[in-house]
Amino acid sequence: MNNLAQKPAQSLTIQVRPKTIKRLTMWGVVLFALAAIVAIIPAVKSVVTIVIVALFLAFLLDPVVNFMENRGVDRLWAVILVFSFIVFLAALGFKFLSPIIFKEIQEIQLGIENQSPSEIISHLNKKLGSIIPVLASPAVQSELNAKISQALTGFFQKSFSMLVGLFSAVVSMVMVAFITFFFLKDGRRMKKTVISWVPNRYFEMALNIVHKTSSQLGRYIRGQLVVASIVATLCIVALYLLNIRYYFFIGAVAGLANMIPYFGPIVGAVPAIIIALIDTGSFGAVAAVAVAFACIQLFENVFVSPFIVSKSVELHPLTIIIVILIGGQLMGIFGMLLAVPTAGIVKVTAHELYLGLKNYRIL
């Protein structure tokens, strides 16, 4: 009787080995960490965005700092010099661009200040009534008055929230600069510290993966930004020659949007086409803008991207579309901009991880 009672207990000890428990615990911890990350991300979205932007900037500026270090400048001073140069460029840009920006703002302000809100409403009512006679009836007029007042109040409220948004944007920019500074100065030590947490068995593999992933991504991000700058410059020149208003901003936005595959070039061309339509109202001007954008796209696809952007992070078109949509859902336009590089990070890391696991006979 006693022996029978002991048997099941013995088989149980054989089944649950300490190694299995260790593995199960490890996977439990990994899954818990992943779940925690997924749960935390929405709450710290803005912080994550700031860190990602800083990381991108660090990838972009690292070769410049390395070059200066190569010329005998101490790394700390190289980083300070690079930052000073960027601040100088920003100040220079602000000096030349601010008259144009302030002129535009003043034009808008003058347009609003010359008329009181009630005058604007009655002017709008008259204009709408003359175009659509049904809207001239008193009942519709009072309804319209209420709607327009609501819209104007909403506009002023939005202006306030935009002001708050502008302030937080400035704070974010300062934070990005601060974090970029430390990524550039101490990036290597941070990488070394993170790698030191890896267990001995996976250490060499992790070191190799981190190095290969970061060098491929660095090349990719720098390539993308160079292409964006070339496209922006070409767009600015083309729009200037076609005499389109806000040529500088539209061109810069088109260059930036160009980093979003497929959707980007369309997003970049639409504002220019709208402005051309409003200003001239002629099909010829719209066609000229569309042809200019198409030619720039062709030039970029045939002559620029193949030589600059790294092929290693090439993704399937379907993957690109899906990740862009996910990025857009999570973080809007900014998410769309970050979607492809982030998918690139995942792809390169997964590829290197697979190769590493195979080479180190872990798989």
Added chain:
Amino acid sequence: MATKKDRKNHSISKFRVGDALWRNIFKNDAKQTETVIAILKRVPLFKGQSKSELLEFERLIHRRHFKAEETIFWEGEPGVGMYIVEDGLVAIYKDSMEQGREELARLSRGEFFGELALLDESPRSATAVALEDTKILGLFRPDLMGLIERKPRLGNKFLLQLASLVGERLKHTNEELQALWAKFDESKVIR
């Protein structure tokens, strides 16, 4: 009165005063730096390097702890870099179908192995195992390549030492091979 050692530690702390913030977050104390530099000074590959140059290498060095019987790397795995024994004992083994596991060398404090992996990613030619609890310093190819890009003079100085060491070993191997051939010819004549 400050001793010579204290003054040395003070100079290290002074050198890293600008890194105070990260020293608190990513701990890296001066004593540890001194230990690493003392070990590097004993390694022929770092011969002729000044203290500031050794500090530059210290920043690239990874410190690892291996338990007794723990494998450092396996034969056939891609090599990423070299290791220097900081404390403990390491055995280098060669596995073969005919003779099984054969011990090639035992390395103690200040001795190094795996240096050829600094030149290319070819597979490791032997297995390294810690025979007792061992502290090891690792210098790896990606970090060395970064150093060559940033500080070519220092990188070249190191590579030159590495080349002369590899050349010396090649010469030694050739001599041994010649001696072996001579013995072989001698035995043929006797027969």
